Amino acid sequence: MVPPVVISPFSRSAEALPSVKDGLPLRCRIASNPEELAIHMQIRDQIFVGEQKFFEESDRDDHDDDPRTLHVLGLYGPVAGGAVRLYPLEEPGLWKGDRLAVLPEFRQLMGAKLVRFAVKTAGERAGDVMIAHVQPQNVVFFRFLGWRPEGDLVQFQGHLHQKMTIPLQTPDQRQ
Numbered sequence: 495m496v497p498p499v500v501i502s503p504f505s506r507s508a509e510a511l512p513s514v515k516d517g518l519p520l521r522c523r524i525a526s527n528p529e530e531l532a533i534h535m536q537i538r539d540q541i542f543v544g545e546q547k548f549f550e551e552s553d554r555d556d557h558d559d560d561p562r563t564l565h566v567l568g569l570y571g572p573v574a575g576g577a578v579r580l581y582p583l584e585e586p587g588l589w590k591g592d593r594l595a596v597l598p599e600f601r602q603l604m605g606a607k608l609v610r611f612a613v614k615t616a617g618e619r620a621g622d623v624m625i626a627h628v629q630p631q632n633v634v635f636f637r638f639l640g641w642r643p644e645g646d647l648v649q650f651q652g653h654l655h656q657k658m659t660i661p662l663q664t665p666d667q668r669q
Contacts, residue, residue: 501572502533503597504540518571520603522611525565530574534565537577541595548651553593557581566611568596568604575600578608580616580624587622589662594626609639617662624662627655 525531535554542553557563560581568576576596582589591612596604616624625644628636633643633656641658648655 499572500530500533500567500569500574502536503573503575504536518573520568520570520607522566522568522607524615525567530567531565533574534567534577534579537567537574537597538593538595540597542593545598548653557592564615566608566615568600568608568611570600570604576604576608578612580612582616582619582621583625587620589616589619589621589624591616591624591626605635606639609636613639613660613662621662623659625657625659628658630654630656633658 525534535558538553542548543551557579558565563579563581566578566580567574568578576594578591578594580589580591591609594605594608596608613624626636626641627648627650628641630647636658637643639660641660644657644659648657
């Protein structure tokens with residue numbers, strides 16, 4: 495099955511689509527080609543470089559070049575409105591989710607979907623636990639999704655973050 499075409503939220507074709515209030519389907523999927531990966535990176539750049547100023551030029555790092563890293567797009571109809579990446583860490587069963595970025599017009603609908611998709615995907619790939627470093631203003635949101643804070647706040651890129659964890663269910667643990 496060929497996946498449907500993903501439209502960059504920064505393109506003219508996206509401008510012509512209905513607004514977020516029009517009830518298009520909301521889904522997530524792993525970027526499957528260079529164009530989708532470029533859209534994923536563009537969304538992250540918009541948030542972490544442009545809006546939040548966490549990075550001066552780019553938020554890319556070695557994890558983006560690791561073939562084990564999964565780059566996920568959140569889609570509203572065919573328009574990408576969010577991104578998250580996830581990857582296994584060296585400790586068996588331990589996964590990390592990071593670079594959760596949702597464009598402002600999609601924030602009320604897409605953040606939870608992306609986080610849940612990342613958790614489910616890591617569990618399906620033999621993950622036992624997922625960690626994330628979350629900005630303090632997002633801790634309540636992550637707690638609502640079943641995550642637990644661990645330890646004290648830590649600095650990342652000059653900003654405070656809370657380490658959080660969630661146990662992952664493997665496919666055989668699901669009902």
